[in-house]
Amino acid sequence: MLDTKLSRRGFIKASAATAALASAGTAGFNQWSNNYVKAGGKAEIKEIASTCNACSSKCGMIGHIKNGRLWKLTGHPDHPYSKGKLCARGHGYATVVYSEDRLTQPLKRVGEGKFEPITWEKAYEEIAAKLNKIIKEFGPQSVALTEDPRATGKFYSPRFINALGSANYYTHHVVCSNARDAGFLHTVGVTATSADISNAKYIMFIGRSYGDGIRPSSVQSLATAKDNGAKIVIVDPRLNNTGNLATEWLAIRPGTDLALVLAMSHVLIKESLHDLEFIRNYTMGFEEYAKELRKYTPEWAEGITGIPADSITRIAVDMGKAKPKALIEQSWRGAFGCNYENSTETGRAVAMFNALLGNYQQKGGSIFGGKVNLGKLDEKKYPNPGEPDEPQAGSKQFPLAYKGSGVATIVAKEALEGKMKAAIYYHSNAALGYGNPKVMKEALSKMDLVVAIDVQMSETALLAHYVLPEVTYIERDEVIEGLSGKIPGIALRQQMVEKVHPQTKPVHEIYTELARACGVGQYFNFTLDDLNEAMLAPTGITYKELKEKGTIMFPDQEITLGEMPELKTPSGKIEYYSETYKAAGFKPIVEWIEPKVSPANDSFRLITGKQAIHSHTQTANIPILMQITKDYDLERIWINPARAKVLGIKDGDLVEVKSSEAVSKIRVKVTERIHPEAIFVPSHYGITSKDLKTGYGIGFGYMEHVPFDFEKWSGSGNIHEVIVNVRKVKS
Amino acid sequence: MARYGMVIDTRKCVGCYACRVSCQMQNELPVEESYIQFYEKETGVFPNVKNEFVPVQCQHCEDAPCESVCPTKATYTTKDGIVLVDAEKCIGCKYCMVACHYGARTQDHKTGVVEKCRFCAELVAEGKQPACVTTCISNARIFGDLDDPNSEVSKAIVKWNAQPLRADLGSAKIYYVR
Numbered sequence: 001m002l003d004t005k006l007s008r009r010g011f012i013k014a015s016a017a018t019a020a021l022a023s024a025g026t027a028g029f030n031q032w033s034n035n036y037v038k039a040g041g042k043a044e045i046k047e048i049a050s051t052c053n054a055c056s057s058k059c060g061m062i063g064h065i066k067n068g069r070l071w072k073l074t075g076h077p078d079h080p081y082s083k084g085k086l087c088a089r090g091h092g093y094a095t096v097v098y099s100e101d102r103l104t105q106p107l108k109r110v111g112e113g114k115f116e117p118i119t120w121e122k123a124y125e126e127i128a129a130k131l132n133k134i135i136k137e138f139g140p141q142s143v144a145l146t147e148d149p150r151a152t153g154k155f156y157s158p159r160f161i162n163a164l165g166s167a168n169y170y171t172h173h174v175v176c177s178n179a180r181d182a183g184f185l186h187t188v189g190v191t192a193t194s195a196d197i198s199n200a201k202y203i204m205f206i207g208r209s210y211g212d213g214i215r216p217s218s219v220q221s222l223a224t225a226k227d228n229g230a231k232i233v234i235v236d237p238r239l240n241n242t243g244n245l246a247t248e249w250l251a252i253r254p255g256t257d258l259a260l261v262l263a264m265s266h267v268l269i270k271e272s273l274h275d276l277e278f279i280r281n282y283t284m285g286f287e288e289y290a291k292e293l294r295k296y297t298p299e300w301a302e303g304i305t306g307i308p309a310d311s312i313t314r315i316a317v318d319m320g321k322a323k324p325k326a327l328i329e330q331s332w333r334g335a336f337g338c339n340y341e342n343s344t345e346t347g348r349a350v351a352m353f354n355a356l357l358g359n360y361q362q363k364g365g366s367i368f369g370g371k372v373n374l375g376k377l378d379e380k381k382y383p384n385p386g387e388p389d390e391p392q393a394g395s396k397q398f399p400l401a402y403k404g405s406g407v408a409t410i411v412a413k414e415a416l417e418g419k420m421k422a423a424i425y426y427h428s429n430a431a432l433g434y435g436n437p438k439v440m441k442e443a444l445s446k447m448d449l450v451v452a453i454d455v456q457m458s459e460t461a462l463l464a465h466y467v468l469p470e471v472t473y474i475e476r477d478e479v480i481e482g483l484s485g486k487i488p489g490i491a492l493r494q495q496m497v498e499k500v501h502p503q504t505k506p507v508h509e510i511y512t513e514l515a516r517a518c519g520v521g522q523y524f525n526f527t528l529d530d531l532n533e534a535m536l537a538p539t540g541i542t543y544k545e546l547k548e549k550g551t552i553m554f555p556d557q558e559i560t561l562g563e564m565p566e567l568k569t570p571s572g573k574i575e576y577y578s579e580t581y582k583a584a585g586f587k588p589i590v591e592w593i594e595p596k597v598s599p600a601n602d603s604f605r606l607i608t609g610k611q612a613i614h615s616h617t618q619t620a621n622i623p624i625l626m627q628i629t630k631d632y633d634l635e636r637i638w639i640n641p642a643r644a645k646v647l648g649i650k651d652g653d654l655v656e657v658k659s660s661e662a663v664s665k666i667r668v669k670v671t672e673r674i675h676p677e678a679i680f681v682p683s684h685y686g687i688t689s690k691d692l693k694t695g696y697g698i699g700f701g702y703m704e705h706v707p708f709d710f711e712k713w714s715g716s717g718n719i720h721e722v723i724v725n726v727r728k729v730k731s
Numbered sequence: 732m733a734r735y736g737m738v739i740d741t742r743k744c745v746g747c748y749a750c751r752v753s754c755q756m757q758n759e760l761p762v763e764e765s766y767i768q769f770y771e772k773e774t775g776v777f778p779n780v781k782n783e784f785v786p787v788q789c790q791h792c793e794d795a796p797c798e799s800v801c802p803t804k805a806t807y808t809t810k811d812g813i814v815l816v817d818a819e820k821c822i823g824c825k826y827c828m829v830a831c832h833y834g835a836r837t838q839d840h841k842t843g844v845v846e847k848c849r850f851c852a853e854l855v856a857e858g859k860q861p862a863c864v865t866t867c868i869s870n871a872r873i874f875g876d877l878d879d880p881n882s883e884v885s886k887a888i889v890k891w892n893a894q895p896l897r898a899d900l901g902s903a904k905i906y907y908v909r
Contacts, residue, residue, distance in 0.1 A: 072756040074865060085866050088748040091756055211745030216868040223743050223869045239780050241745045245869065251778035612747035624755060627762045628748050632769065640777060672777040 043067055049076055049550020051481065051493040053150060053473035054093035055615040056176075057081050057215045058481060060551040061090065063474070063496040070097060070474055070497055075216060079551040080485050085216035088613045092625040096472050097500060101456050101621055101692055103469035104501040113462055120505070120513070123466050128517035130449045130465075131164065134421045140165030141390040142421040144411045148172040148428050148616075150473075151481040151493060155531070156511045157426055163385040163520040167392040168420075170408035172616075175434050176333045178716035181402045183336065183347020186580050188360070189568035190368060191402050193330050193351075194485060197221035199364035202319045202326035204233045206257045206350065207335025211241035213610045219245075231322075233315060235260065236335070237607060237675035238638060248315075254605050254678050254720060255595030256305040257335045258342045261328065261349040262592060263301030263309075264316035266293045268356045273320025275358025282564055283355055285577025285589070292589045304592075306675075323357040325364030339607075339720035342593035344400065344713035349590050355574045363561050369484035370559040375537040377526060385523045393420065398715035399584045407715030409435045409708070412443035422449035426507060427470075431460040432688070432701060433616055435717060436661060439708040453510060456621060457691035469504045476506035477528055480535045480546070489553035490539070492532075492546050586713065596709075596721040604643070604679040606659065606722040608702045614684035620695030621687065629685075635699030636669040638680035639726065644670045647726060654731040657681075657700070659724045661707055664700035668726075679724060733876040734812040735850055736904035737864070738887045739786060743871035746771065746784035750863035750872070757851060757862035764837050766848040767863065783909065788863075789814060789835040789848035790896065790903035797827035797836065812877070812904060813852050818844045832900045850874070877904060 046065040051058045052073075060079020064071045073091055075082035082090075096102075106123040107115035118126075134142055145161040147153045149171050158169040173181060181191035197203060198221040210218045222245050226232060232246040237254040252260060268274045269290050279286050298309035298316075305312075319326040328350045331337060336346035359365025377384075392403060394410030401407050412435055414420035423444070431440045437459065444450050444463040452464035461467045470476075478493035505513075512524040533543055541552055559565075569575050582588040599605050613619070613628050620626060629635055637657065639649065649655060651670040656663060657679065666681075674680050686701025702719070709718045751767045758766065770785040791814045798806045798814065805820035806827055816827075823843030828836045836847045851861035855874075859865070864872040875884035884906075887893060893906035 071759070072753070072862075085868050086749065086753070087866075087868055088752040091749065091752040091866070211747060211869075214747060214868060216749075219745065219747075219868040220870060223871075226743075239782060241747070241782075241784075243782055244742060244745055244784070249778065249780070612745065612749075613752075624752060624762045628751065631765075642777070672773060672775060672780045673782060674777075676777070 048496045052090045054089040081215045083217040087214040097474040105503040107467040124517035144168035145424040146170040147426040152478040163523040167388040170406040173405035174408040175717040177337045178714040179343030180347040182400045182714035183344045187351040193366040198224040202231045202322040204328045206235045208331040209240035209242045237678045239673035253306045255340045258346040259301045259304040262296035263298045266296045267316035274356040278358030283574040289576035324359040324362035338716035341596040370488040372488045374535040415443040424451045426453040429458040436708040471504045487558045491551045606724045608683040621692040636667045638674040640676040656729045659705035662704040734878040736877040738873040740871045740908040743869040744784045753862040753866040790905045793902040796830040800826040800830040
């Protein structure tokens with residue numbers, strides 16, 4: 001103790017500036033702070049505006065760079081998602097730039113889990129030769145590219161795969177919002193609306209938790225709505241962390257949200273609380289829909305959902321009275337994201353319920369956001385590869401799925417069938433997160449070529465033939481991001497610190513160089529700056545100005561509430577009756593669909609969800625975030641006390657969780673916050689890559705228990721269609 | 732001269748830990764060391780349940796017990812009411828850690844110096860807010876001058892009848908709305 005104490009003192013005295021600060025104890029606060037400021041003057045602190053990468057929200061942030069090193073972050077005050085604030089993962093994930101587990105050079109796999117360094121040139125050469133061989137032999141539809149999209153990826157990734165002649169571009173949405181996206185798309189013409197939460201009087205969330213899957217401005221809006229007296233209802237088998245901001249929790253049986261929405265829609269029509277004028281002006285097929293709804297009474301829904309009929313009626317009536325400042329929030333990965341066999345239909349029913357309330361483009365309702373008109377590259381100078389001839393794999397089986405996301409797990413399915421031969425994964429841990437890891441591993445192992453572009457040795461990278469190391473988002477510039485909303489805007493991710501590892505590269509360079517090696521370099525004959533300049537051209541904003549500000553909003557382009565935009569559905573109206581559904585072989589009117597599996601008296605449904613400190617499994621290897629998990633035992637599964645008692649399980653006990661797919665051991669949190677029928681497991685754990693030293697071995701991966709499956713409508717992952725048994729085991 | 736204090740509205744806190752991580756980065760703390768601890772209080776029986784998150788850090792007590800037990804006067808209170816530790820004077824004896832009612836102090840395992848929330852005194856000196864307040868995603872934290880009846884913090888205390896966590900343990904400068 002004494003030694004370390006002395007060494008601390010020695011250290012302090014070595015710095016004259018800091019010594020002035022440390023001796024300020026008797027000097028009074030102002031003197032002290034003046035000294036501090038003077039001491040701080042020694043450090044050069046730069047502020048650089050950029051965007052976060054800790055989740056898909058990509059909030060605006062300011063990096064505070066002390067002597068060339070990232071010190072801390074603050075939320076960008078102008079960015080509509082951060083509004084001056086950042087969540088824990090936003091602060092913490094940035095430390096990935098200095099992670100000891102970063103990929104530092106290109107690698108080639110030489111055996112199971114064994115890699116050797118390879119030069120960039122050689123890696124490009126070998127990857128290109130293999131890609132071209134596969135395309136020549138099996139056609140371009142045998143190659144695919146998958147990513148969790150960010151601004152640069154959104155532009156470069158589809159362009160790259162299209163340049164190879166393939167339409168097989170996919171995103172992570174197969175285990176995120178594919179179901180909701182399909183349900184909304186074929187009803188209101190967009191994959192998601194946004195919501196005017198702060199002005200709403202009655203808000204229902206289904207499976208969505210602003211306090212767990214955080215966008216700071218959303219939480220602020222909800223807090224404002226609460227201050228203004230809004231009713232806030234959370235529909236979730238568990239009392240999630242948004243509970244504090246809610247006025248009511250409906251502890252629904254998991255997988256039955258659709259029944260609740262259908263019954264509430266029934267009540268609105270029965271009580272004539274629906275907005276007839278809105279329905280007349282902006283919708284089609286209402287009569288058939290209303291007829292179908294007659295059978296979905298609150299009493300019927302009570303039997304399915306476990307929510308008293310009286311509560312269903314009361315809430316529907318109150319929402320009807322509060323319309324149009326009432327809504328079911330559009331959710332994301334929540335209950336109608338990718339979870340159940342009926343999730344697409346739940347999404348559709350929600351979009352339709354909001355139409356009954358006439359809340360679209362109304363203050364306190366659902367919003368179709370506006371977008372800034374951004375420019376494109378001049379195609380004469382910079383040729384565009386265009387749409388490939390063959391359709392995207394999976395689009396025939398799942399015609400309702402949104403093409404911009406596709407069904408990413410079809411790559412694995414077709415690999416197992418011997419049809420898909422090569423896959424590129426960028427910023428995507430598909431092998432752990434998109435489908436059952438055993439199946440994903442088998443599928444990836446079957447392909448002739450797998451390339452992973454990442455910053456760390458993910459489970460997907462471990463299965464790749466080539467691993468290409470990217471710089472982190474703290475070390476790179478990106479393509480301009482358009483921000484859709486009531487007021488549209490643009491944001492820019494920029495390099496904050498010098499590259500930490502000289503052999504790493506930003507992804508736009510990797511794509512450009514790999515395209516050249518593949519012989520399709522003509523489609524990448526521009527620089528990132530050329531592209532950003534072209535995008536900015538119509539806005540009247542200079543690149544220099546955007547770089548300085550990071551986020552620029554366009555208040556003069558604010559959408560006009562009360563004015564419905566042109567809808568992109570086939571009829572141009574909100575569709576209560578869908579010809580698209582009919583053509584795809586589905587019932588054109590929404591109806592009750594049973595979940596695929598149901599637990600028995602002695603088993604549970606395994607459900608998952610986010611925690612505020614993590615993002616997918618991407619943050620599991622970040623020490624400053626994982627320490628919170630360790631300090632508060634956040635990796636535990638949740639079990640209801642009544643069920644725990646029957647099983648002789650006490651809080652903190654070690655249990656075995658067994659499904660048709662796997663067996664895991666984990667400690668339990670016994671809590672009244674969970675439906676007796678469900679076991680909740682946070683979705684961030686179960687890292688199996690030993691290279692990720694912080695995350696490895698903590699918690700279990702719920703995906704190990706999820707059968708590899710496709711929801712019939714949108715192809716999404718059915719990640720809550722899992723039955724497990726739980727028993728106490730000795731620790 | 733001010734008397735700085737804070738309101739934490741636990742009715743708004745969603746237990747997101749943004750304050751903890753922001754604080755750690757602001758103060759360049761090791762990952763194992765945090766100035767903010769979190770307590771959860773679950774009440775009721777399914778499905779009528781409530782859950783409360785209570786973030787706890789140095790309460791910047793008036794007549795702070797940590798200050799009176801400090802043998803070297805390393806812990807002191809500024810004229811603006813902020814309780815600070817002078818690292819130069821701290822001998823790492825941990826008396827203050829025992830004296831603190833809130834378990835709000837941690838010891839730097841490398842240097843032995845005992846540290847704790849400093850209300851981000853250097854940011855406050857620049858007219859800014861402490862890092863935990865700036866980043867609080869639900870605006871559950873309000874910081875300001877308790878002696879100014881028109882400050883946001885004073886108004887919030889009156890409006891919501893905010894109380895110290897343990898009024899029986901002496902007067903603190905963090906007030907909780909619960």
